[in-house]
Every structure is written in C-alpha cells, then in structure tokens.
Amino acid sequence: MLTRWFPHIRWPWQPKLSGTQRVEYVAAQIPDPVQRLKYLRQANARLDQQQSPVPTGRPISWKKFATFAAVILALFVPWKVISDARQNMRVYKPQSNRDSKSASTTSSVWIVDENSSIETYSNGLRVEKKFTTENKRRKYFKFSQPAFQISEDSFDQPAGIIFHTTESHTASLAPENTRVIKRLGEELLKFVRAERSYHYVIDRFGRVYRVVEELDSADHAGISIWGDSQSLLLSLNDAYLGVALEGQTQPSDTDAITPAQIVAAKQLTEMLRSKYQIEARDCVTHAQVSVNPINFEIGFHSDGGRDFPFSQLGLPDNYAVALPAIAFLGFEYKQDYLNKTSEALWVGLREGDKALRAAAKRNNLSVEAYTDKLRKQYRAMRAEIRARNQSEQEERAR
C-alpha cells in the first residue's frame, strides 16, 4: 500500500534499482494504462539524455521521508492501519524478458485425406476448398540487419502468418440467427474470393475455407513491416499467409471471436507452422504490422490489435514482441492507435521504443536524428524492391 501511495520513495525493504529499473518500477505503480505509457516514454527519453533519472524517476531517501511521515502518522493514523499497510506491501520483482525462442517449435501435422472439396489433417483440421482461387505467385526479398542489405535471391515460401478479423457485418451467435449467419458468411467468402483478400477465412461456426492458394500472394496486409534482429520484410502480402476470422471486434464485441473459431484457428496455425516451418514469433496480427508510409505511423489497419487469443492458438504472447516498424525503421504511434488496441500490445510498443533509443545511442545520434535516418532508409528500401521487381520483369520480357 505504501509503495502504491508513494511510488517515488525507495523503502528500505526494496532493492537498489538502476535508472531503467526505477522507471519500470514507478510505471508499475501507475494504475491508468495510458498515463503509464506516457510516463514511460517521457522518463525513458530523459534517461537517455541524462544518463540518470530526473525527479520523477529518482528515489527520495526513505530516511528523509520517514522522519516527516512518522510525525504525521503518529498524529493521525491508528497503528492498525500501519500494520495492514505492511501486510499489503508489494515486493518488487524485475520483469523477466520474454524468451522469444520458447514455443518456436511445433509438432508435425500431416494431411490424411483429400478429395475435390475437403482436406482433412492429422490434428483434426478440415479445409474446405469450394471458394479456392489463384493469384500471382509469391515472390519477395528480405533485408539483412543491421546493414539493410537486400537479399540476392527472392523467396517464394510463406514466412509467417498475419491474423485478421474481417470486421464484416454479422449476427450474434445464437441458434435463431443460424440462417442469417450462414448467408452473411457466404457473401463474405464470395467477396474475398473476388478480391483475393486472404489465404484463409474461418467462418463463425469454425469452418475453415482456403481462399487464395498458399503459394500465391493475397491482398491482405497492405503496406506492412515485420522481422527480427536478423532480417526485415516489407512486402507481407507476398511473404505472409493471411488468416481472417469472420467477425467484428471494433469498437467492441464480446463474441467477436467464437469458441469454434478459436479451435479451428489453432488447428490451422499448427498445420501451417508445421508445413512451412514458421516460427511462433512470426504469427502476428494485422495491427502489429500495418503502417502508413506517408506520416510514418503504425496501425493504418488495426484489426487484431485487441485481445487476440495468442495462447489459445498455441502461441506465445506476441503482443510483447518489440514492433519492428518502431524498433528498426523509426515509425511511431499516436493516441488513436492506443485507443484501438489493448494494453497487452502496448508492451510491444514500449519494447520497440526502447530498442530504437538503444540503437540511437549506439550510433551516437539523438533519437530524432536517428529516426530521420531510418525513415530515409525505409524509403530507399521500398525503392530498391520496386527496382528489383521491375528489372526481373524486364528480364522475363526479353
């Protein structure tokens, strides 16, 4: 209780904390998530500038505070309150870093039966094929880190999964709505087939439909970025599989994702990860990868930005992964994005900010100067992809 009331004081029972730990600790005491994120951004920026925390982050000597508080307490507070407060003391535990490699492997899933309309897999997955269509073949390049060097060769196998919600009109899941749910689902499937919008759609009853063939591109991700400390990908329509859950999550809908969809999405994720050796950290939502290259803000599309059931799909909490667009290419986010996403995803924003600041420091640049440099780099990378695609087209035409 005391620690909550007076977060800036280091009590004798608390460990000595470094500047960064102190900031994290103070943040943990701020109940309002938006305020907490604001505090973290400001305090971390100050830490970078000054090497040591400034007033909001610096612990006040507990002795000085205790002398003052003892007088006040002795006068006004019954001893019972103090003993209660001691029992409620929270012990500070530094947050452990998420192990990105845990849950990176998946057991093997194989096809056991197939006919012209349905595929059945060893984990119970059934894929319906009556809405399947083709599109142009996948082809994409990767950029090495930290040199941002474009790969010599192009790639043609799926590199990861992006989860979407269709945000299409539907009815709540109830027996009396069966007919209307079926009709809306069928209309959606016809529409996304015509648009080549996704590789898979999972309808409200958990039926899995393959729309665009897995080895073709689908128009699901728009301008987007994902990657890690080894490589970056900027063309996720070509590189990733798009899996869409039929439903509306915005502004907020409690049965946005149905239990049947979760079961099916887990089975589909297992099959795709097994087939293409996809790492767990490369299974993310549209809100995490979508960017606007004009204003350099993330989250041009924000579906899957709130309460996505990663763990129920057999995945780690990928919301906690530092967003590559922020960490490696200097994108940013505004209040609007925070409003559309949940607190779990903000961990990834903070980690992205942190990584960006650390990289600026390593490069002996201010965060602003380093961000400018990265944004120029991003434009150059996109130009490079365009040039490479064009030269390959010309080669084929010859």
Ligand SMILES: [Zn+2]
């Ligand atoms: Zn989407």
